[in-house]
Amino acid sequence: MEITGAQAVMKSLEMLDVDTVFGYPGGAILPAYDPMIEAGFEHVLVRHEQGAIHMAEGYAHATNRVGVCIVTSGPAATNLVTGLTDAMMDSVPVLAITGQVASTAIGSDAFQEADVTGITMPITKHNELVTSAERIPEAIKEAFHVARSGRPGPVLVDIPKDILSATFEWHWDDRVDLPGYKPTVRGHGKMVREALDLIASAERPVIYAGGGLVRARAAVELERFASLLGLPVVTTLMARGVLPDTHELFVGMPGMHGHYAGVRALQESDLLITLGARFDDRVTGKLDAFAPEAKIIHVDVDPAEIGKNREVDIPIVGDVKVVLEQLLTVLEDKQRKGQFEELVPDATAWRAHLGALKSQHPLRVDQPEQGVLKPQSAIRAVYDVWGDEAVYVAGVGQHQMWAAQHIPYTRAGQWINSGGLGTMGFAVPAAIGAKAGVGRDVPVVAIDGDGCFQMTFQEIAAAVQHDIPVVFVVINNGYLGMVRQWQSLFYEDRLSQVALPQDLPDLLKLADAYGIPGFRIDRIEDLYTTLEKAHAITDQPVLVECRVHPDEMVFPMVPSGASNEELIESAEEWYARVAEQQA
């Protein structure tokens, strides 16, 4: 059957079971938008291409499937750059299809021409400029395969307009043949056994659980492994929920704004069992002072992560879910042979110590009973109202850290945020994409800051138009809160360009302008009653503005560039330390 390249794009996406694409039409991609009218998937019309890629990311985060976006050439494609980089940093499987000027015009500085494969080379896992219509099905199939296998990531396929219009004989083959791309799935058997021996002899072992466990959907295996050996677990910002916060072995979140016990657990450990984590600077603090006594087991599907930042004692390259299964197989075998006990480390005292740290150093809210609303209380109340069944999506900044700290996540994919790149403006579109992915029955709540929200709120229009009922909660403190926090602590409270007047824009009028219900809460007394009203609305997007006290800071905090040993739990503690140093 002869079809056009554009039809082949549609058919290829259908063959790959794509149910939703996020996009925006324009010149070079026009041929693809014609057969899309009959295509077997939904198209969400965004308001800015950055929205399309973040929606695709949100969809991928929430469903663990490849998120797809489709946009035109030039400025549309360059508008994907932030989202592609975000997906690269957080290993999010995304396929971006971009139109390109006709192949005969490439290199001539034609209208809306940009070297998109050149621009996106360092920010995609792979990309391709398609040079014939016959190649389209293979290019899209390969892009899908690369995006979701190994260490997931974004892949871009750039298709010139004449190739979308050219015809060819349709063919489809499920097999993928990429001789230079063969991710290692199974861990090395010898290393797996050595890892267990090392764990057996540890006194202060900790599982340092990273986002790789979420991508691999290895929560069940993680829980079983940790429980069998009695290993305490910290879950990084990207791994919140992969072991439920309610689990007895859960210690906390590590990192710059981690829970006190989570930071201390890594710091005092003698063995880090690192699963799908990458020793990011926001976790390690000053690298050479990080977990100084710890030996390292590092399991990662990306060999380049092993030994990149921290020297490793036992490297295991493989899919973390498969490696956990391998570890469990050995353990179960030992159980049958009655040799299991010798593999269990004696960590009773260590667990008790961490338990004590956890109860001695809870997060502090200090919410007055009347009047002023604290952002932490607002976020806790959002969780109380929308509950464990909801998916929570955050932007970047103070609200993100509070949402990571204060909500007790219980499952992988329940918490979505921009970790590695720290992309402000992520929440609104990512939440829309997530909601499009999880469907009617699962509430999706975006917890955003007033700064972030103003970067991408235009996508509310897409949520309204396509009937995607997301709850948008804006924690409005009238400032770029995290920048202000740093200026307060590290720049002698000299505030520079951080004020965002709370009334600008008026968010109730904004909700009204988009035709959605809007609520404003500015006193603790109204918090639950108003949130309940918003919660009752499930058939359309809702906007809730929480006007909160602007002076709140996120603690605990490891000051930038400092060692994790220098963790502070309040501003007073920091100022006292500064005074001490000056004296």
Next chain:
Amino acid sequence: MNHRHTLSVLVENKPGVLTRIAGMFARRGYNIHSLAVGPTEDERVSRLTLVVGTEAVQLEQIIKQLNKLVHVLKIVELEENAAIEREMQLVKVNADPAIRSQIIEIAEVFRAKIVDVDHDSITIEVAGNPSKLEAIVELLQPYGIRELVRSGTIALARGTRSISDGSKLRMRQVS
């Protein structure tokens, strides 16, 4: 301390593959001393020879990052004494008829070839390892070098084994 390492890299012969590799080096702050690229016995495959100056730890990271590129098929580090390394150099040197014979003599000592002669210049082609190429330049310098061009290093492992004796390429060899 930085050491010189020679990497032989087989890549799929696809547009942009050189940019991918050069870009990866640039953005991760790795230093390329020299780079040579050309076809191989299989027209779908090109072979790059990269000489990098780096510590062992970083070399491991470079190899791993190279391996992540989808079009990279295989990477082998060629140890200095277990490989043959060659560079080629063309030198155009001042040579009026009076001194021409002296220059030809130098060329002969280095087993270099005279590839072009004009009224007052000679162009010499010399191949070999980097120290040999530097040595001849030093001797020719006093006569006045008008122009010089030098290729990147190319290298092959000594012995029978070939770089494509490996799983990643087996399928290609069969076809």
